[in-house]
Amino acid sequence: MIGRLKICLLMTFTSQAVVAHQNIETVIVEGRQTNLLGEAVSASEGVVGQKEIELRPLLRTGEVLELIPGMVATQHSGTGKANQYFLRGFNLDHGTDFSTHVDGMPVNMRTHGHGQGYTDINFLIPETVSQLAYKKGAYYADVGDFSGAGSTEITTSKNIERGLVEGSVGQDSYYRLLAMDSIALAGGEFIFALEGTRYDGPWTDIEEDLDKINVLAKHTNSFKGGYFTLSFMAYDNSWNSADQIPSRAVEQGIIDELGSIDESVGGESSRYSINANWKRGAWEGSAYFIDYSLNLWSNFTYFLDDPISGDQFEQVDERNIYGGRLSYLHTGNLLAGKRMSNRFGAELRVDDIDEVGLYRTQARSRLGVVRSDEVEQSSIGLFWENRIAWTDHLSSVVGVRYDYYDFSVDDQVGTNTNNVDLSANTGNANDDLVSIKSSLIYTFHNEWEGYVSAGQGFHSNDARGTTIQVDPSDGNAVDAVDPLVKSFGYETGLRGFVTNRINASVALWALEVDSELLFVGDAGNTEASRGSERSGLELTMYYQFTDYLSMDIEYGYTDAEFSDSAPEGNEIPGAIETVFQTGLNVNFTEGWYGSLRVRHFGERPLIEDGSVKSDASTLFNLRAGYRRADWNVKADILNLSDSNDHDIDYYYASRLSSEAPGSETEDIHYHVIEPRTIRVSLSYQF
Secondary structure: OOOOOOOOOOOOOOOOEEEEOOEEEEOOOOOOOOOOOOOOOOOOEEEEEHHHHHHOOOOOHHHHHHHOOOOEEEOOOOOOOOOEEEEOOEEOOOOOOEEEEEOOEEOOEOOOOOOOOEOOOOOOOHHHEEEEEEEEOOOOOOOOEOOOOEEEEEEEOOOOOOOEEEEEEEOOOEEEEEEEEEEEEOOEEEEEEEEEEEEOOOOOOOOOOEEEEEEEEEEEEEEOOEEEEEEEEEEEEEEEOOOOEEHHHHHOOOOOOOOOOOOOOEEEEEEEEEEEEEEEOOEEEEEEEEEEEEEEEEOOOEOOOOOOOOOOEEEEEEEEEEEEEEEEEEEEEOHHHOEEEEEEEEEEEEEEEEEEEEEEEEOOEEEEEEEEEEEEEEEEEEEEEEEEEOOOOEEEEEEEEEEEEEEEEEEOOOEOOOOOEOHHHOEEEEEEEEEEEEEEEEEEEOOEEEEEEEEEEEEEOOHHHHHOOEOOOOOOEOOOOOOEEEEEEEEEEEEEEEOOOEEEEEEEEEEEEOOOEEEEOOOOEEEEOOOEEEEEEEEEEEEEOOOOEEEEEEEEEEEEEEOOOOOOOOOOOOOOOEEEEEEEEEEOOOEEEEEEEEEEEOOOEOOOOOOOEOOOEEEEEEEEEEEEOOEEEEEEEEOOOOOOOEEEEEEEEEEOOOOOOOOOEEEEEEEEOOOOEEEEEEEEEO
């Protein structure tokens, strides 16, 4: 179902040159037992390998990102929707201010129907991930849009050592089938993976009816000094949603915590992509084409705006994305034999959006259109990064990045269902900016390294906000938003890698954002708000007791507030103060293996004056398995303690059908953590 095929053969940079003392080399990293001394730019970057991923019990695919220290992935809707992410005091909504790429392809959706930066990784098969590399902060020249809080680059495998067939069953009609293998083909290695998942969920009044299919096909040709890969991914999904519910409906006995107010909400989504990655000598690059669609039905305020038909709405997104990246690495000497590298890069991205729309609906039938636009958004990024080893102990990294954005919005409605003429919202806008990043790195000895880093980042705003003149709901005049929103961050930190057993880091950081993006309950998306300031502390430690026993501990503390004073208050809704995760992992080559994990994230303000807060939540997950020869059996017990804590909380006004017409009630709306569930898997390798 790929529409007009537009492939731009620009290439992408995917790895870093390394200045280690007086030697410059490319390092391939595999996991948390990898020594990043001499490679890392800051204390808060790292890598995770497949060995860590395969031990992690997962309720949803999006929880792969919880392998990033301090990241929390929750859900306020159905399993097919992008997760809700939290990091460094950000309620990232579905991805704003955190950039995600898979095999060089951008995942964040600009000008998306549901929310700016929408990051849905349901198309990913966790078993095919070979590496997850993360960078927190905006100190890296090769990272552009959505980079304030950080970024991650997920890489899928180029080969599979042994073929695998796995079947999984669980409570609430959970079924999953996975098959993957690789073969020698056409002078290279061809891998393929197929995943199918069915799930009805624990909800009392709906069946989630999740029906997901994922496909990965990837061919890699290796040659002297490099490789070339060509990949195809396909994803198709449909589901019903148990959205967030109002506290008063549970307290009054209208529904229980697993119930719904509107039983007809849900979604359908698909993603098809072709991408190429290439490396030869000092050159690296990639090109990609993505065909994406989403139809999402939600109802967060129930009968507040329309006491007869209800407030259900449909968000539509139909687009093609194409582009790529290219980089060149030059190494040489300064005076006195000091080693230096310069990396130059360029990237292009075009979002050709056939429709990004919002409709009023009832039971998924359209009643009228609020807004529907055709959008073309394109960007060009250029970057330069310089690394110099001044002494055996001191090195520097300096980067400069230039980004140019062009927005074109074409209203497709005219007069909408609210009798508002939207033609004035048609228009064009553009913006550009220069970002500067730098780090000083001091190696104390071969086990400890210190960092001082600073950098500018940014996130783009929804293209519709850059040309808007009239509000689609009432026709009032509104101000356009800035196309690009700057951020500035800095941190100092320390990293240690001791006797190949302890991998530890500590970072003190701060971040300023010119304009926050916040969730709006009655619209179901994000809107620009005031500037913000955040600062925090992060501690991580991974201890390998023996070859088969390890432990990880991650702690993050954040102080967050709006940067200006306002009568409503300066607290940032959804800003988590404390995150703590830890796990004990056992992994024998044959025999038993498993992981017991704890995730705690603290209370957070839900409104600006801090008078309403969410409760803290704590979640335990357990995986236990046994390997013997070619066979493997494992059991996941998710939410081991059967906690009824909340996955997510919001505070806004809504109205139930039983409440007086014209009234509204400010209330906490929440989505409960799914009850304890057991899933068992049996696999065979060949």
